[in-house]
Amino acid sequence: RENSSENILSSANRLLLHEGKLMLAESTRLLEVYLFLFDDFLLITKIKRNKKKYGGSDTSLIPVCPSLTPELQSFIREGGFCTVLDQPIPLDRLILKNVEPL
Secondary structure, eight states: OHHHHHHHTOOTTOOEEEEEEEEEEETTEEEEEEEEEESSEEEEEEEEOOOSOOSSOOGGGSOOOTTSOHHHHHHHHTTOEEEEOSOOEEGGGOOOOOOOOO
């Protein structure tokens, strides 16, 4: 929901610990996702690439949050964006396991 997604990231006390690209295995296919690890939850987003070209506008002038990685800043300037894939996962409910590489 658009209304609740704005509230997810609005806490001034929340810290972004790490972010990065990952391949998520979904039954029969791999999905390219971008993860945001905050100090209280993990947010999984789906990477979307805008196929439309911006006619004549200089996309390098698009303001981007300086705390994001250079890779994500570049992606956003190229017209890409991330949409929330599912509900944020609270860290107190998250279980991590080592798995063998595919």
